[in-house]
Amino acid sequence: MTSNGTRWALLGATTATAVGVGRLVARRRRRHQPDRQDGWYVVRRGITVDRPVDAVIGFWTDRERLDRALAEWATLEQLDENRWRCVAIDPAGGGTEWRAELTVDGPGRLSWRITDGPVPQEGHVDLVAAPQDRGTEIRAELRYRGGGPLRRALGLARGDEPDLGLRDALRRIKSLIETGQVVDTRHDPSGRSPAQEQATDKVRERLTTGGRA
């Protein structure tokens, strides 16, 4: 049996990993810039999962599911009672690697900080029981620094990509908890040539990433 702390760390790692890897979600244009506070961009996003809080935390005991969630691109290592280290590689290739430290702050809260990576970033996740019979609200706040030559070199000149990544990550987490999978239609058959299929994959990516307009 995995401890509650570890389950938490796994949830956080999934969120942080998906968010931290900015390249995945680059190249999308949105008109408004996120809020700024003391030099940090701040984005807050929430999603409602149709399971009680205990079940949302409990979900992450299943190692196999977690591996599917994190795919091949992240590992998690426990440092002490309440702290973990997460190492992730950019799944889109290019060898970008980053490290994060995750801390369980309490029964309903977890936070993380990127210790080494292309975008300075920190964030936290709260789990709150939703009203009526609606399950759990996963509320995430993400702070990151914008601009910088490195970000520009990585194609992250605009400040909104981590926001899109966060929304995408939350949507995936919800789907995993509720259905055990994230649907994907990228390889469905079509009458397209390889070149047309490539162009269509770009459209699919644009229609997939972000969400919650």
Next chain:
Amino acid sequence: MRALCWEGVGKLAVRDVPEPRIRAEGDIIVKVRASSVCGSDLHLINGFLPAMREGDILGHEFMGEVVETGPGVRRLAVGDRVVVGSVVACGGCWYCRTEQYSLCDNSNPQPVFTEKLWGHSPAGILGYSHAAGGYSGSHAEYIRVPFGDVGAFKVPDGVPDDSVVFASDAMPTGWMGADFCGLTGGEVVAVWGAGGVGQMAARAAQLLGAERVIVIDRLPERLGTAADRLGVETINYAETDVLEALREMTAGRGPDACIEAVGMESHDVGPAYAYDKAKQTARLQVDRPTSVRQAIMACRKGGTVSIVGVYAGLVDKFPLGAAMNKALVLRMGQMHAQRYIPMLLDRIAAGEIDPGYLATHPMPLEQGARGYEMFEKKEDGCLRSVLHPA
């Protein structure tokens, strides 16, 4: 395998395409035995619903045989003869739990478009453009069905393929249209559109207790079929003033409930239609809402207007004042296939509904483009062309 693909506005062709494969635990692969055209496809083919890509495989109303199941599939086995709901539903979200399957949170992997357009993304739909998830459709030899346990239903022996295929879409849509009316028995119900959906809505209204059902269209063959098969009254809107006729038929009250089963390519006679058509062609309005306007004007005070015809965007000249001041109830939506299919299969088996007459034009998949042409132009009394891949 062979599949009917969209090749640009108004253009369809059968092409060789790769076969689908199991990609997730809950997937099943269905060998298609019958795949019907639907009024919704016309909106896609004609470019009124955006987000089609060249090469997309059409088709979402179908039945067939399970030939492969993912490791997570429990309810179905290879060899099962099944009908599949057009709407994809995960079975695990709040909407699925409350049987609002067409609002599923997790079945549209490409939600950004509809979130921008409508505020939230409803469920994915098979073979229904990249706005509805980018799923391949059923006008093919094989189709991958995600969440097979939720979306596919074993069909009773002895019911022919070309009959049970309509339990996929036209029947649940029509049923939901009548269900929305909250009938308690004895009502007068008017149905706009005598296509497959309107006919099934009319039958559902009868089964749910309506005393009189009045079907409105301009195509004499379709009105004739509805009268013969279902025993409904009919109005030809090309010859008769619909509002006048409905008022007279109900001694001034108006129908208790009005079901709109026409959709955004609604047709009309007169100047308002020319205005709508011009605006739609110029893309100033996506939808032509003629029949919705009429339904609202015709409906009795405090009655229900139930819309199952598909609309995508903004409409013009919507009689909100009539709806407000007459205290109408407006209900609408894409159908919750999975909620109604088991009940509908029972009713087919019991002989209460026999949708087989909708399949006026069975034909090989290879003739799919022609099948759509006949369906769109309503040639030769075509109610629905049903394609057979094998």
